[in-house]
Amino acid sequence: MSKQYQFKLVLLGESAVGKSSLVLRFVKDQFDDYRESTIGAAFLTQTVNLDDGSTVKFEIWDTAGQERYKSLAPMYYRNANCAVVVYDITQPSSLEKARTWIRELQRQADPSIVITLCGNKSDLAARRQVTQEEAQKYAEEEGLMWGETSAKTGEGVADIFTTLAKKLPQTAPPPSSRGARGTRGGAPASGGRAGVDLNKSGNVIGTGPDGCNC
Amino acid sequence: MDEEYDVIVLGTGLTECILSGLLSVEGKKVLHMDRNDYYGGDSASLNLTQLYRKFRPNQDPPAELGRDRDYAVDLVPKFIIASGELTKILVHTDVTRYLEFKQIAGSFVYRDGKISKVPSTEMEALKSPLMGLFEKRRAKNFFQFLQNWRDDDPATHQGIDLDKDSMKTVYEKFGLEPGTQDFVGHAMALHLDDDYITKSARPTYDRIILYTSSMARYGKSPYIYPLYGLGELPQSFARLSAIYGGTYMLDKPVDEIVTDSNGMFVGVRSGDETVKAKQVVGDPSYFGAGKATPDGGKMRVVEEGKVVRAICILKHPIPGTEDSDSVQIIIPQNQVKRRNDIYIAMVSSTHNVCSKDVYIAIVSTIVETDKPELEIRPGLDLLGPIYDKFVSVSPLYTPTADGRADNIFITRSYDATSHFETVVEDVHEVWKRVVGKDLVLKKREVEVEQ
Numbered sequence: 001m002s003k004q005y006q007f008k009l010v011l012l013g014e015s016a017v018g019k020s021s022l023v024l025r026f027v028k029d030q031f032d033d034y035r036e037s038t039i040g041a042a043f044l045t046q047t048v049n050l051d052d053g054s055t056v057k058f059e060i061w062d063t064a065g066q067e068r069y070k071s072l073a074p075m076y077y078r079n080a081n082c083a084v085v086v087y088d089i090t091q092p093s094s095l096e097k098a099r100t101w102i103r104e105l106q107r108q109a110d111p112s113i114v115i116t117l118c119g120n121k122s123d124l125a126a127r128r129q130v131t132q133e134e135a136q137k138y139a140e141e142e143g144l145m146w147g148e149t150s151a152k153t154g155e156g157v158a159d160i161f162t163t164l165a166k167k168l169p170q171t172a173p174p175p176s177s178r179g180a181r182g183t184r185g186g187a188p189a190s191g192g193r194a195g196v197d198l199n200k201s202g203n204v205i206g207t208g209p210d211g212c213n214c
Numbered sequence: 215m216d217e218e219y220d221v222i223v224l225g226t227g228l229t230e231c232i233l234s235g236l237l238s239v240e241g242k243k244v245l246h247m248d249r250n251d252y253y254g255g256d257s258a259s260l261n262l263t264q265l266y267r268k269f270r271p272n273q274d275p276p277a278e279l280g281r282d283r284d285y286a287v288d289l290v291p292k293f294i295i296a297s298g299e300l301t302k303i304l305v306h307t308d309v310t311r312y313l314e315f316k317q318i319a320g321s322f323v324y325r326d327g328k329i330s331k332v333p334s335t336e337m338e339a340l341k342s343p344l345m346g347l348f349e350k351r352r353a354k355n356f357f358q359f360l361q362n363w364r365d366d367d368p369a370t371h372q373g374i375d376l377d378k379d380s381m382k383t384v385y386e387k388f389g390l391e392p393g394t395q396d397f398v399g400h401a402m403a404l405h406l407d408d409d410y411i412t413k414s415a416r417p418t419y420d421r422i423i424l425y426t427s428s429m430a431r432y433g434k435s436p437y438i439y440p441l442y443g444l445g446e447l448p449q450s451f452a453r454l455s456a457i458y459g460g461t462y463m464l465d466k467p468v469d470e471i472v473t474d475s476n477g478m479f480v481g482v483r484s485g486d487e488t489v490k491a492k493q494v495v496g497d498p499s500y501f502g503a504g505k506a507t508p509d510g511g512k513m514r515v516v517e518e519g520k521v522v523r524a525i526c527i528l529k530h531p532i533p534g535t536e537d538s539d540s541v542q543i544i545i546p547q548n549q550v551k552r553r554n555d556i557y558i559a560m561v562s563s564t565h566n567v568c569s570k571d572v573y574i575a576i577v578s579t580i581v582e583t584d585k586p587e588l589e590i591r592p593g594l595d596l597l598g599p600i601y602d603k604f605v606s607v608s609p610l611y612t613p614t615a616d617g618r619a620d621n622i623f624i625t626r627s628y629d630a631t632s633h634f635e636t637v638v639e640d641v642h643e644v645w646k647r648v649v650g651k652d653l654v655l656k657k658r659e660v661e662v663e664q
Binding site: 043064065066068069070071073074075076078108195196197198199 | 251296304305314315316317442450456457459464465466
């Protein structure tokens with residue numbers, strides 16, 4: 001049986017660098033020039049098929065705008081297996097902001113988290129202010145993956161996520177490790193011990209030690 | 215901050231975050247601010263650094279407690295009662311997808327110097343050391359009476375009218391001893407004092423049924439608890455709000471509630487910026503709670519009592535609880551000659567709130583004297599050696615007005631009850647005043663994004 005993995009992916013980066021657009025391109029292969037800043041989904045999912053037959057399902061968390069006034073909740077980073085930290089190649093300040101987010105991840109997230117630094121808006125190369133060399137050098141120093149994308153044209157988007165999908169199964173902790181969130185984090189979704197599912201009404205009757213099944 | 219909002223919400227405690235989430239889903243434009251740089255207000259869970267900063271500003275956390283990030287220490291000791299109203303809101307809003315829950319492993323009651331498991335069924339009552347042989351039979355009849363009760367079937371009433379008869383009458387009918395009444399009224403109906411005995415039996419009946427149905431749901435105790443601490447609850451509702459367009463600002467000082475010449479709410483001032491909105495909702499600390507001179511010359515909140523809470527770090531499970539990784543222990547007031555019960559709530563690394571082999575117990579009660587710390591002694595004495603202890607006395611505030619006259623809606627402080635049912639009641643009441651109609655909860659169809 002081919003392996004199936006599931007990972008939580010969080011997006012970070014300054015407002016308006018194209019985080020949501022990048023996900024929209026990856027998940028729905030769409031782009032909207034005048035996209036409003038938040039999206040109304042709890043999170044999106046997308047599955048990547050790898051050459052060896054295994055599949056990697058990403059559960060992608062958007063910041064929902066909570067990054068704007070430094071108000072991202074610790075819950076956001078909790079059990080994230082990977083992060084895509086986005087900057088805008090035409091805005092040097094956005095790379096500075098990306099560095100801040102990466103430091104925040106190193107402080108808050110699980111030490112095993114895999115981080116990709118992503119320079120978006122590569123279609124605007126004529127207005128480039130951040131060189132590839134500069135970003136790549138920083139990524140190497142910090143041990144991050146790096147790539148450039150254009151959510152508008154789609155260039156590089158699949159590569160970013162596919163590269164992550166290939167790397168994650170090698171680095172992710174085993175599924176039952178402490179902290180992996182039940183069916184959410186880590187590899188093959190399996191029933192951990194003793195969690196309770198509030199949505200399952202099946203739990204309701206007759207599970208107690210003296211439960212009466214009348 | 216130059217936009218105008220429908221509602222500004224102040225403070226990110228659970229009450230405010232549920233309201234903020236539901237208001238955003240309803241289509242209101244919400245700005246949510248908190249003076250702290252963390253979520254949760256008085257219902258936050260703190261890491262070690264935050265905990266020591268709050269209680270011991272001049273001391274660093276001891277290194278032997280382990281990693282800062284492994285800790286999420288609750289400020290209020292509450293659990294979620296499995297079949298209660300908070301569970302309904304969690305399911306209805308689908309924030310359960312951000313949360314994971316585990317059971318609380320046991321529910322205990324103190325009697326004559328010892329602690330015992332709270333029996334919740336006839337079967338357990340028959341095995342319980344809390345009662346002698348004859349009392350067990352009487353208790354069995356009492357539980358059967360409650361479980362068989364049908365409002366529309368007088369044959370099940372045995373001559374009792376739950377609405378008219380007092381609980382005293384019901385106890386007397388079944389001949390229950392005072393000690394049994396103690397655990398029924400306090401450890402199952404979760405009354406904080408004995409005032410209920412002379413009142414109508416109906417609310418007590420409802421509370422016992424809530425307890426037993428919650429108990430039957432997952433088995434070990436009536437309570438569930440979110441991994442990583444109670445602070446996850448407000449965070450999950452804040453995310454819900456943000457997803458529906460809510461704007462979040464933490465670490466934002468709130469300097470003034472701005473009103474017009476008629477006293478109507480206009481906006482909130484932070485530094486030299488003022489944000490306008492139609493309505494404001496917030497916890498009492500933003501409306502002059504604890505200040506000598508009331509906000510804007512107007513007394514908006516009043517103190518209606520105090521709770522003393524001692525957060526205790528232990529290196530062992532609580533003795534006599536079968537080494538449970540999490541428990542509630544209730545000390546009924548009669549047992550220690552008090553008016554109000556003493557509660558102990560304990561969680562541990564099983565719930566991802568502390569390092570391995572550390573246990574966090576909170577002992578609390580309603581303050582009755584001018585020496586609150588002495589009042590919780592009977593609870594502290596049950597814990598065994600205490601590694602470290604943080605004691606606080608929190609006034610409980612309630613608003614002086616319902617807010618409809620000036621569009622200023624104030625929530626209540628977190629009370630001494632052991633679960634969130636009164637928080638949800640407050641959410642319903644504030645919602646009704648803010649929106650002008652009842653909050654109706656239905657299970658939402660989950661939108662699956664693939």
